[in-house]
Amino acid sequence: MQQIKTVAPSVRKSLMNNWMLQIIIVVILAVIPFITGRPTQNMLILIFCMSVFAMSYDILLGYTGVISFGHAMFFGIGAYGISIYLANAKATMGNILLATLIALAVSMIISVFIGFLSLRVKNTYYAMITLAFAQVGVILAEKARHITNGYDGMTFRVSSVLMNKMLFYYIALGFLVLSFIFMWKFTTSPTGRVLVAIRENEQRAKFIGFNTLRYKIISTVVAGAMASLAGSMYAIHMRFVSTSVLGVAKTIDALLATVIGGMGNLYGAILGTGIVNFAGEYLSKLAKVHPIFERWYIIFGLLYILIVLFAPQGVIGLIKKITNKIAAKSVKR
Amino acid sequence: MGEPIIQTRGLTINFGGQTAVDHVTLDILPKTFTSIIGPNGAGKTTFFNLISGLLKPSEGNVIFKGQDITAMPSEARVKLGMGRCFQITNVFPQLTALENVRLAVQAKSGVNSIFKHYLKYSELQDRAMEMLKKVNLSDKANSLALNLAHGDKRKLEIAIVLALEPEVLLLDEPTAGMSLEEVPIILDLLAKIKKEGQHTIMLVEHKMDMVLSLSDEIVVLFNGGLLEKGNPEDIMKNEQVQKAYLGGMS
Amino acid sequence: MDIFVNLTIAGLSTGMMYYLLSSGLSLIYGLMGVLNFAHGSVFMYGAYAGVLVFGLTGSFTFGIIAAIVVGAIVGYTMERLVISRVYGQHLAQILLTTGLMLVLNELIKIPFGSNILPAFQPEALQSSWQIGEIVIVKYRIFLIIIGLVVATILNAVMAKTKLGMTVRAGVQNPEMVQVLGINIKKVFSFVFILGSALSALGGILMAPALGAINPEIGLMYQMTGFMVVVIGGMGSLTGTLFSSLLVGLASSYTAYVYPDAATAVIVIVMIVVLLIKPSGLFGKGAE
Ligand SMILES: Nc1ncnc2c1ncn2[C@@H]1O[C@H](COP(=O)(O)OP(=O)(O)OP(=O)(O)O)[C@@H](O)[C@H]1O
Ligand SMILES: [Mg+2]
Numbered sequence: 001m002q003q004i005k006t007v008a009p010s011v012r013k014s015l016m017n018n019w020m021l022q023i024i025i026v027v028i029l030a031v032i033p034f035i036t037g038r039p040t041q042n043m044l045i046l047i048f049c050m051s052v053f054a055m056s057y058d059i060l061l062g063y064t065g066v067i068s069f070g071h072a073m074f075f076g077i078g079a080y081g082i083s084i085y086l087a088n089a090k091a092t093m094g095n096i097l098l099a100t101l102i103a104l105a106v107s108m109i110i111s112v113f114i115g116f117l118s119l120r121v122k123n124t125y126y127a128m129i130t131l132a133f134a135q136v137g138v139i140l141a142e143k144a145r146h147i148t149n150g151y152d153g154m155t156f157r158v159s160s161v162l163m164n165k166m167l168f169y170y171i172a173l174g175f176l177v178l179s180f181i182f183m184w185k186f187t188t189s190p191t192g193r194v195l196v197a198i199r200e201n202e203q204r205a206k207f208i209g210f211n212t213l214r215y216k217i218i219s220t221v222v223a224g225a226m227a228s229l230a231g232s233m234y235a236i237h238m239r240f241v242s243t244s245v246l247g248v249a250k251t252i253d254a255l256l257a258t259v260i261g262g263m264g265n266l267y268g269a270i271l272g273t274g275i276v277n278f279a280g281e282y283l284s285k286l287a288k289v290h291p292i293f294e295r296w297y298i299i300f301g302l303l304y305i306l307i308v309l310f311a312p313q314g315v316i317g318l319i320k321k322i323t324n325k326i327a328a329k330s331v332k333r
Numbered sequence: 334m335g336e337p338i339i340q341t342r343g344l345t346i347n348f349g350g351q352t353a354v355d356h357v358t359l360d361i362l363p364k365t366f367t368s369i370i371g372p373n374g375a376g377k378t379t380f381f382n383l384i385s386g387l388l389k390p391s392e393g394n395v396i397f398k399g400q401d402i403t404a405m406p407s408e409a410r411v412k413l414g415m416g417r418c419f420q421i422t423n424v425f426p427q428l429t430a431l432e433n434v435r436l437a438v439q440a441k442s443g444v445n446s447i448f449k450h451y452l453k454y455s456e457l458q459d460r461a462m463e464m465l466k467k468v469n470l471s472d473k474a475n476s477l478a479l480n481l482a483h484g485d486k487r488k489l490e491i492a493i494v495l496a497l498e499p500e501v502l503l504l505d506e507p508t509a510g511m512s513l514e515e516v517p518i519i520l521d522l523l524a525k526i527k528k529e530g531q532h533t534i535m536l537v538e539h540k541m542d543m544v545l546s547l548s549d550e551i552v553v554l555f556n557g558g559l560l561e562k563g564n565p566e567d568i569m570k571n572e573q574v575q576k577a578y579l580g581g582m583s
Numbered sequence: 584m585d586i587f588v589n590l591t592i593a594g595l596s597t598g599m600m601y602y603l604l605s606s607g608l609s610l611i612y613g614l615m616g617v618l619n620f621a622h623g624s625v626f627m628y629g630a631y632a633g634v635l636v637f638g639l640t641g642s643f644t645f646g647i648i649a650a651i652v653v654g655a656i657v658g659y660t661m662e663r664l665v666i667s668r669v670y671g672q673h674l675a676q677i678l679l680t681t682g683l684m685l686v687l688n689e690l691i692k693i694p695f696g697s698n699i700l701p702a703f704q705p706e707a708l709q710s711s712w713q714i715g716e717i718v719i720v721k722y723r724i725f726l727i728i729i730g731l732v733v734a735t736i737l738n739a740v741m742a743k744t745k746l747g748m749t750v751r752a753g754v755q756n757p758e759m760v761q762v763l764g765i766n767i768k769k770v771f772s773f774v775f776i777l778g779s780a781l782s783a784l785g786g787i788l789m790a791p792a793l794g795a796i797n798p799e800i801g802l803m804y805q806m807t808g809f810m811v812v813v814i815g816g817m818g819s820l821t822g823t824l825f826s827s828l829l830v831g832l833a834s835s836y837t838a839y840v841y842p843d844a845a846t847a848v849i850v851i852v853m854i855v856v857l858l859i860k861p862s863g864l865f866g867k868g869a870e
Binding site: 185186188189190191192193194196197200201203204205206207208209210211212218 | 406408409411416417423424425432436437439448449451494496
Binding site: 065067117118120121123124125127128129131132133135136139143248252255259295297298300301302304305308309312 | 810812
């Protein structure tokens with residue numbers, strides 16, 4: 001484990017510094033559509049959606065210290081909410097919003113139920129039981145072929161405004177920014193700090209009087225809700241949804257992104273999603289050159305294991321270490 | 334003095350074949366200082382576990398402020414006014430000392446908003462700092478708990494528990510694993526807390542000089558059972574106690 | 584009646600396979616507190632190794648031996664290389680065993696691809712006995728016998744040796760056990776080897792019943808394994824046996840009435856158990 005010396009900075013100053021960097025990044029992202037082509041834009045829209053999904057996963061893993069293998073279920077509910085509704089109703093903005101909200105409500109109810117069922121036993125149970133529920137979700141979606149068209153997936157229309165990819169790029173970017181602010185506010189609130197306390201030492205958290213089960217369920221509900229919204233955005237972007245959105249593999253994508261990027265600070269989840277998607281794209285292109293790269297997932301698996309073992313703060317942690325060193329050196333001079 | 338604040342009625346727990354706490358019936362009066370002594374394995378920690386709700390008894394009841402709390406989860410007991418330090422230091426390792434205490438203050442205050450930044454509740458922050466000062470740890474406020482020296486960790490845990498403003502304070506060997514130089518600091522701290530007269534204190538401790546100087550009453554546990562109970566002078570004179578203690582220690 | 588008997592035999596034999604799979608899971612969790620997310624992968628490796636060697640040599644016995652050996656090697660390697668570094672850290676354990684699962688599941692695809700590999704029953708066990716309308720498939724009886732033998736041996740080992748106590752004490756206080764002259768590292772490795780070998784044995788025995796194997800069966804049966812141990816009570820071998828048979832029978836009967844509901848029934852049983860007794864049928868208290 002790494003030992004970080006924290007110096008209490010004045011709150012406002014540290015917040016200012018953070019916001020500056022973030023505004024610069026957002027401005028760069030806002031300019032990108034003017035200098036890149038369609039494929040990169042689409043890729044970035046996908047990354048924006050998946051980043052929100054990964055950040056929601058980080059609330060569970062990085063903040064609360066709880067592992068889920070069924071988080072994609074909520075993503076899938078969000079995605080199927082849009083696709084099923086729009087396959088059967090007019091693709092107006094109102095309907096899209098309604099579908100998103102219905103899916104959101106369903107996700108929140110299910111997350112309370114699963115949270116209550118498994119988290120009151122042991123946190124490790126959450127990992128096993130979410131896996132089971134995710135599998136059931138996939139089976140149900142497969143069985144409901146007449147609605148979902150199973151693994152082959154279903155296509156649908158969205159309102160023409162949302163078909164404009166340039167515009168949708170900014171909507172997705174706005175979604176990412178708002179989601180980030182929401183989750184950042186949540187995780188730095190007193191309630192968010194209780195989640196961190198639970199991650200650090202659940203017994204102690206109980207013995208200062210926190211009803212930890214209640215807080216853990218709040219954590220799963222917020223995470224489930226954000227995952228559901230990410231799924232809805234994803235569906236609007238893709239205009240295609242198949243059962244793969246519900247599967248364990250989707251959850252593992254978020255797990256990899258969060259761990260590789262760095263757990264417990266939201267930025268890591270975004271960075272990790274970027275890394276995983278761009279590297280995945282690049283490596284699968286290499287597969288056409290040399291078949292050994294068809295198994296590029298092994299590289300991620302190994303990288304992930306090494307990070308958990310030797311750099312538990314992920315890439316963000318490594319970047320921080322390096323910048324701190326540079327800062328220390330420049331101070332000396 | 335009035336009604337006892339804590340009562341145990343035939344409190345018993347079995348682990349497999351072993352009875353770690355054996356029909357212990359005990360009354361603790363409010364604002365008193367009670368020490369629980371006994372050889373290693375006598376069941377002192379297990380007794381605390383039963384009172385604080387970490388374990389559920391096989392038999393018997395725990396009554397706190399007149400209310401039967403036997404089935405109550407530990408966090409609810411804390412809310413009712415029970416604070417506990419563990420034999421093995423139990424803090425939040427990757428958080429600063431200040432944040433460790435601030436969380437306890439937050440728990441006590443009931444603040445649970447989900448959008449306001451936690452550092453904007455400056456009154457929680459100030460109160461936490463006050464508690465750190467009380468245990469002489471204010472200069473380490475911004476060190477991570479895991480980087481603190483052993484003695485400082487113990488002090489931190491006491492600060493956390495004091496921040497809860499508990500009516501009853503359960504302290505399980507606060508000087509365990511401490512160097513001889515550090516022990517007097519804890520002793521002074523406990524004496525100070527006792528003098529303030531805000532709390533009912535139950536202390537598990539092996540260091541007899543400390544027990545004798547602080548306690549109003551001493552309870553001796555042996556093989557899970559309540560062997561003797563009385564004021565320090567009587568307990569020291571008691572032959573049975575001496576036999577049990579010396580027998581158990583050798 | 585005859586159908587009922589047939590279904591019961593089928594259910595018991597499936598249950599016994601679940602037992603082999605989940606007893607290792609339960610053992611490793613119960614003794615060492617490690618929730619092994621790569622356990623299903625070992626099951627799958629056992630199936631591949633066994634099917635392959637059986638195909639090459641024509642001897643099912645050799646297939647079984649190969650599966651056990653491969654399972655033991657994979658288990659030992661995982662434990663030494665990765666898991667031994669994070670004893671006591673539950674979060675890291677799950678993260679790392681998940682990583683191992685990913686790597687193992689991809690590695691198997693390098694030689695075998697993602698497609699299915701047919702698996703056959705040994706010739707001697709292909710036939711069946713017929714008593715009136717009741718058809719008893721020999722292979723199923725073979726599975727039940729093996730399951731019973733393994734359960735008996737496992738219980739005897741746990742009862743006669745101090746393995747359980749040593750490992751639990753070793754997890755809590757490694758130095759102490761080491762002082763007593765026990766090489767706790769070796770004991771930990773042994774538990775992993777044992778658990779993994781059991782899982783791999785389950786893999787090869789299950790393969791002919793499935794008719795074909797693919798890399799996906801690892802995660803699929805791991806999920807079943809998890810549900811079995813949650814129902815039976817994590818760490819209790821008796822609970823695992825009981826719950827394996829319960830789950831085997833329940834899915835066998837349901838599959839006859841309404842095949843699509845077989846998995847759903849297991850999940851419903853699990854939900855009911857979690858609501859009524861969260862620590863499982865044979866589990867100890869929650870904390
Ligand atoms: N969870 C448990 N499971 C089984 N046995 C236990 C458990 N907790 C305690 N014991 C046993 O109960 C007995 C009493 O233990 P306890 O920790 O209460 O003693 P203690 O008086 O606090 O000793 P010490 O002075 O060493 O701290 C011991 O024999 C111990 O092994
Ligand atoms: Mg003790």
